[in-house]
Amino acid sequence: MLGPIIPPALSKEEVESRPTRVLVVDDEPSITEFIELGLRREGFSVRTAPDGRAALTAVDQFHPDVVILDIMMPRLNGLELTRELAGDSRRSLIILSARDETQDRIAGLELGADDYLVKPFDFGELLARVRSVLRRRQPEQAALVQAGPLELDRAHRLTSYRGEAVELSPREFDLLCYLVEHRGQVLERDRILNAVWGVAFYGDDNNLEVYIRYLRRKLGDSERRLIQTVRGVGYRLVVD
Numbered sequence: 001m002l003g004p005i006i007p008p009a010l011s012k013e014e015v016e017s018r019p020t021r022v023l024v025v026d027d028e029p030s031i032t033e034f035i036e037l038g039l040r041r042e043g044f045s046v047r048t049a050p051d052g053r054a055a056l057t058a059v060d061q062f063h064p065d066v067v068i069l070d071i072m073m074p075r076l077n078g079l080e081l082t083r084e085l086a087g088d089s090r091r092s093l094i095i096l097s098a099r100d101e102t103q104d105r106i107a108g109l110e111l112g113a114d115d116y117l118v119k120p121f122d123f124g125e126l127l128a129r130v131r132s133v134l135r136r137r138q139p140e141q142a143a144l145v146q147a148g149p150l151e152l153d154r155a156h157r158l159t160s161y162r163g164e165a166v167e168l169s170p171r172e173f174d175l176l177c178y179l180v181e182h183r184g185q186v187l188e189r190d191r192i193l194n195a196v197w198g199v200a201f202y203g204d205d206n207n208l209e210v211y212i213r214y215l216r217r218k219l220g221d222s223e224r225r226l227i228q229t230v231r232g233v234g235y236r237l238v239v240d
Contacts, residue, residue, distance in 0.1 A: 019045045020134065023064035025055040025081065026096070027073045031119075035068065038123045039130075041191060043182050052076025056084065064091060066130055071097040071104065079107055086112025092133035096121065124198075147180045148239030161219050168218065171196070175211050179227065179237040188234045 022044050024035045032048040039046045047062045049055040053075040059067065067085060071078035082093055093115075095108040100118040108116050114133045117126060145152045149162040157173050159166040168176065175196050179187070189208055197207070212235060216227055228236045 019043060020066070021045045021047070021062060021064040022066045022068060022130065023047050023049060023055065023058050023062055025049045025052065025058075025067065025069040025073065025078070027051055027070065031070070031096075034123070035126065038127065042127060042195070043185060044130075052078070052081040052084075055081055059085065059091075066092045066094065066133060068094045068096050068126070068130070071095060071099055071108070079111060082108060082111040082113050092136075094126075094129055094133060096126070124194075145177065145180050147183050147237070150176075150180055150239060152177055152180060166218050169214075172211060172214055172218070175208075176215055179235065183237045183239055186230050186233055186236045192234060 020043075022039055024032045024039075024046060025048070026032050026035075027050050029050075032050075036046045036048055047058055047064070049058045051074045052069075055067070055069065056076070058064070069078045069081055073081075076084075078095055078097065082095065085091065085093055093113045095113045095116045096119060097104065097108075097116070098119040105116045114136070115129050117129055145154065151160045152158070152173070154177060157168075157170070159168050159173060159176065175192070178192060178195050193208055212227060212229075216222065216224065219226060221227055226237065226239070228238055230236055
């Protein structure tokens with residue numbers, strides 16, 4: 001039996017500068033492609049593997065922060081893979097399987113998985129599970145988000161800009177958090193609405209424009225240098 005795969009430690013600078021890495025392991029290409037597309041749209045760096053053995057190689061090369069894996073796979077099944085990968089606090093494991101028997105869930109969790117999601121699944125729920133395990137692994141880092149002169153404390157829902165406290169409504173705070181987490185990226189309106197208002201939101205993007213206006217006013221961004229409008233697409237947050 002192979003021992004736990006524990007990659008060399010990354011420096012603090014390397015961890016902070018790179019996007020969160022997710023490895024998706026499943027022998028169904030339609031599943032891996034669907035998850036990969038969705039996660040890439042959310043700003044994650046994603047790699048896929050078709051079986052457990054290929055996953056071990058990918059872990060050694062890619063150093064993922066999260067591994068999403070199926071149970072029923074060739075060469076090395078998901079439970080065996082979980083056993084091999086468990087034991088490193090820098091890596092989270094989410095089992096994604098069509099097997100929904102209680103004993104399967106228990107087995108996966110006892111082997112070291114952080115979460116277990118049953119197929120078929122909603123991508124929004126999978127995304128929430130990924131973010132949840134990341135927060136549990138690095139609670140202090142996840143709670144405090146800083147981008148240039150902007151600082152957000154998600155644990156206490158506090159915001160400061162250039163050292164001054166900024167009072168935000170819950171929706172304004174969630175929107176600003178999302179923009180900060182994806183700073184520098186051009187975000188489509190629908191993507192922002194889905195992430196902040198939820199996939200079940202049936203309004204129009206006028207709501208988004210209103211809240212962008214609120215944020216600009218409270219942050220003193222009358223010249224739109226901080227929250228930039230990308231005409232015909234959406235918005236981009238740019239910090240010094």
